Amino acid sequence: MPPPRPGDTPALELRGVTRRFGAHTALDDVDLTVAAGEVHCVLGENGAGKSTLCHLVFGTLPPTRGELLLDGAPYAPASPAEAIRLGIGMVHQHFSLVPTLTVRENLLLGRGRRLRPDLAGLTTRLAEIEDDLGLRVDPAAVTGELSIGARQQVEIVRALLDRPRLLLLDEPTGVLGPEDVERLLGTCRRVAAAGTAVVLVTHKLAEVRRVGDRATVLRGGRVVGGGRIARAGDGDATAEDGGDPDALGTADLVTLMIGRDVGGLDPVLAASVDVEGKAAARRPAPPRPDASLPVALDVRGLVVEGADGERLVDDVDLAVRPGEVVGIAGVEGNGQSELVAALSGARAPAAGQVLLDGHDITRATPGRRTALGLGVVPEDRHHEAVVPALSVTTNLLLGRLGAYRRFGLLDRRALRADARDLAARFDVRAADLDAPLSSLSGGNQQKAVLARELSLDPLRCVVAAQPTRGLDLGAVDDVVTRLRDAAASGVAVLVVSSELSELLAMCDRVHVAYRGRLSDAVPTDAPDARDQVAHLMTGAAV
Secondary structure, three states: OOOOOOOOOOOEEEEEEEEEEOOEEEEEEEEEEEOOOOEEEEEEOOOOOHHHHHHHHOOOOOOOEEEEEEOOEEEOOOOHHHHHHOOEEEEOOOOOOOOOOEHHHHHHOOOOOOOOOOHHHHHHHHHHHHHHHOOOOOOOOEHHHOOHHHHHHHHHHHHHOOOOOEEEEEOOOOOOOHHHHHHHHHHHHHHHHOOOEEEEEOOOHHHHHHHOOEEEEEEOOEEEEEEEEOOOOOOOOOHHHOOOOOOEOHHHHHHHHHOOOHHHOOHHHHHHOOOOOOHHHHOOOOOOOOOOOOOOEEEEEEEEEOOOOOEEEEEEEEEEOOOOEEEEEOOOOOOHHHHHHHHHOOOOOOEEEEEEOOEEOOOOOHHHHHHHOEEEEOOOHHHHHOOOOOEHHHHHOOOOHHHHEEOOEEOHHHHHHHHHHHHHHOOOOOOOOOOEHHHOOHHHHHHHHHHHHHOOOOOOEEEEEOOOOOOOHHHHHHHHHHHHHHHHOOOEEEEEOOOHHHHHHHOOEEEEEEOOEEOOOEEOOOOOHHHHHHHHOOOOOO
């Protein structure tokens, strides 16, 4: 689409918007203009203010200062319900559907106060959405039985029911596989083409370059740049860009987001953010792990069952050698979470064996696994990896507090000294190490978990599940570098992730999980590695 003309009335406008939380300024004098019919991408590191901006527009929070305008008229929603009534739809990062209800029941939730829901009106509107946008849902399906991608589609359809003039999408592709991502990006374009303004909040630059018209980049709560997005090349003007020499390419967006250019990133991560997703082809060939070394993590015939006896992990064999980074790709819900739980000791397997450096840890406690050198970064860092209410110091050394006991009391001086050292080494940015861990950004919480697990002594193997989920580019860079450095020092590294480009960029080989089973490994230096893995994620030959 062409850039907005000076006389056009923006669909959404923010003028000098500031939002403070006590002494902290989350948004600082932000100006933003979103045109009808465009996909406007909002980018920035964790803590940059993106989520706060969405909350202001959706009526969850009021601004401290400044004004919002919707189609040129003053806009100050007192609640999300009012925002929806005024034409704002939002798809949240985490699903808000009730899994035990049908799709129809979820779509009707909260819609009016009539005793009898308007079933005929819902049916008519769903048909319109299908005809106009190609989005189809099964109203009779039980929501919890749908695939992740289908649930995401229900969320989008629900947001579109009231014909919004503006659609907010907050990190919508975080749990989707490649095919579902393609489908969602196509939806964004069709919604925009129908005249709706779309605001897409995402960390994934490949998505930005493929679907975005314009971008606004936040850093530290302030707008640091933005403009037209280049759809091809790395910032070179193309015919599709209308010959605009100032169109923003990947390198420009990285520089704006993190304050340094692509050359300042780890080369593997720099490859992984390439718009074409050809990370494996650009990745420098790593030195091959020594195949003569004994296997560090050896999984043999592992079976994990659900409450109904269903095999969630089905006869899995897996081997990771010292110095090797092995990846497990797959759409969520295919047994990856249960596999990691069995490896960490959080869940008992029904059959099979897990060995760590030859020690049978199949039934070992998590503490015993830690003592033998197994580090675990769970996928839910907020509930499984940390205790948010405890201090940063305590969380950094959780599991090792016994080493700081003197005559039954904690040696807090030694505890704080070691915590300061870890925080400095792993760049955990905390103004006060005695403050609750919950006071840190998501990226810094993840760094704290990595600092704790990667500083184990001994450290033989690290299992990292979704280690970069929800993190900004700078934090992703740090996580990837830490895991690769661990492998270079001789640690066996297993990474479970739905981020296919990152897996291809950092791993030596990648397995695919599908319905509880693992595929044969795909070497990431194969020319068609991405196509092979994406094909396997559909269930082919797994």
